Amino acid sequence: MTANRKPEASSKADKKTTTKKKTVTPRPDEMSEEVLAFITAIDDYKRINQRPFPNWSEVLEIVKTLGYERSAS
Numbered sequence: 001m002t003a004n005r006k007p008e009a010s011s012k013a014d015k016k017t018t019t020k021k022k023t024v025t026p027r028p029d030e031m032s033e034e035v036l037a038f039i040t041a042i043d044d045y046k047r048i049n050q051r052p053f054p055n056w057s058e059v060l061e062i063v064k065t066l067g068y069e070r071s072a073s
Contacts, residue, residue: 041066 028036041062045054054062 037066038063 031039042054042059045058045062046052049058051058
């Protein structure tokens, strides 16, 4: 008895190769003081509140503690 095999739709060789641009995260010495302050505030919040992923409301509160305010438009 022979096994029923489905024909392969395509092989890897048939697929077009796309080049994805690799995202490079800058080193701390390449970041502005503002960015480092934000990262530090987020890390402190996560550590103090034992939350690996703060939600957007929490991020907004963290940003406000750094002194950011909505500009009048």
